[in-house]
Amino acid sequence: MRAEGLAAAVVGGSSQAAARLISIVESRPEEAVPLLRALHPHTGRAYVVGVTGPPGAGKSTLIDALVREVRRGGRRVGVVAVDPTSPFTGGAILGDRIRMQDHSTDPGVFVRSMATRGHLGGLAPATAAAVGVLDAYGCDLVLVETVGAGQAEVEIASAADTVVLVTVPHLGDAVQALKAGVMEIGDLFVVNKADRGDAGRTAAEIRATLSLAPARDGWTPPVLLATATEGTGVAELLRAIGEHRAYQEARGLLAERRRARRRREILRIVDDRLRAQVLRRAGDARLDELAARVASGELDPYAAAEELLAQARLG
Numbered sequence: 001m002r003a004e005g006l007a008a009a010v011v012g013g014s015s016q017a018a019a020r021l022i023s024i025v026e027s028r029p030e031e032a033v034p035l036l037r038a039l040h041p042h043t044g045r046a047y048v049v050g051v052t053g054p055p056g057a058g059k060s061t062l063i064d065a066l067v068r069e070v071r072r073g074g075r076r077v078g079v080v081a082v083d084p085t086s087p088f089t090g091g092a093i094l095g096d097r098i099r100m101q102d103h104s105t106d107p108g109v110f111v112r113s114m115a116t117r118g119h120l121g122g123l124a125p126a127t128a129a130a131v132g133v134l135d136a137y138g139c140d141l142v143l144v145e146t147v148g149a150g151q152a153e154v155e156i157a158s159a160a161d162t163v164v165l166v167t168v169p170h171l172g173d174a175v176q177a178l179k180a181g182v183m184e185i186g187d188l189f190v191v192n193k194a195d196r197g198d199a200g201r202t203a204a205e206i207r208a209t210l211s212l213a214p215a216r217d218g219w220t221p222p223v224l225l226a227t228a229t230e231g232t233g234v235a236e237l238l239r240a241i242g243e244h245r246a247y248q249e250a251r252g253l254l255a256e257r258r259r260a261r262r263r264r265e266i267l268r269i270v271d272d273r274l275r276a277q278v279l280r281r282a283g284d285a286r287l288d289e290l291a292a293r294v295a296s297g298e299l300d301p302y303a304a305a306e307e308l309l310a311q312a313r314l315g
């Protein structure tokens with residue numbers, strides 16, 4: 001199928017076309033560029049929610065319950081699960097981590113996982129592109145699951161319109177992480193596995209810690225309790241997401257947030273292209289030679305970069 005044909009099929013609501021386009025994004029990012037450009041006029045309608053938190057906190061279970069709740073209202077929902085498969089640990093099998101089999105026969109639900117391994121253009125841009133595809137495909141809501149560990153994961157989560165941070169009771173880490181600033185990207189907090197008890201105390205600790213930091217844009221992140229396995233607290237979470245959306249929309253904050261995201265995206269494309277141009281013009285061998293000279297102490301890295309830029313006539 002030609003580029004326009006595939007993009008048109010996505011906009012027309014073909015889930016096969018959407019799946020194919022995301023595969024192209026993953027395996028041949030350059031080839032995906034004209035397709036993503038054709039989709040762009042059809043994006044901007046989906047509301048994007050990032051769901052992040054420590055491994056095993058119940059993110060997938062919670063997303064699964066959210067999907068069921070959203071479907072009750074008839075809205076179309078997409079899920080992009082970023083699998084933290086590491087080339088060092090091997091990671092878990094995708095199916096084990098996602099647990100969304102229930103919805104496989106529902107045409108109003110589109111679930112896709114993105115594995116860390118083997119991403120040519122980087123995981124964050126690939127995830128953003130997949131979200132764009134689901135937006136153009138007609139999803140009203142797109143949920144993005146990441147394990148809140150590395151830089152790429154935080155970047156993915158913060159690229160959402162609302163970020164939900166999921167934690168569990170007794171996790172002293174939750175408050176530690178808050179203090180360390182790792183969790184400052186959260187717009188909403190969920191203490192999941194409330195059936196295990198002590199969730200109230202963990203929630204109070206999170207609230208106390210949050211109260212020490214200045215509220216961003218006047219928004220105080222709510223801290224909710226949930227038992228994802230029983231579906232408890234899920235309707236409240238969906239309502240809180242809606243409230244955060246309304247809060248941002250009423251103050252022009254959503255548009256501002258999306259512009260900031262586009263700024264980062266444009267700069268990333270510029271970075272990629274400039275780097276590719278420098279390497280093409282100066283040559284990889286030249287970079288090797290400069291690296292050797294820096295390593296031996298003959299040259300400092302700034303001088304080396306200047307030589308490379310001058311050779312590519314960009315400096």
Ligand SMILES: Nc1nc2c(ncn2[C@@H]2O[C@H](COP(=O)(O)OP(=O)(O)OP(=O)(O)O)[C@@H](O)[C@H]2O)c(=O)[nH]1
Nearest residue numbers: 054055056057058059060061097192193227228229
């Ligand atoms: N008791 C209890 N168990 C839960 C709850 N929510 C999830 N679980 C269980 O916790 C385990 C991990 O749940 P997942 O939904 O896979 O957690 P996750 O955060 O997506 O995990 P990763 O993607 O591997 O980081 C599973 O065995 C779930 O059944 C809950 O509310 N209560």
Ligand SMILES: [Mg+2]
Nearest residue numbers: 059060097098
């Ligand atoms: Mg998961």
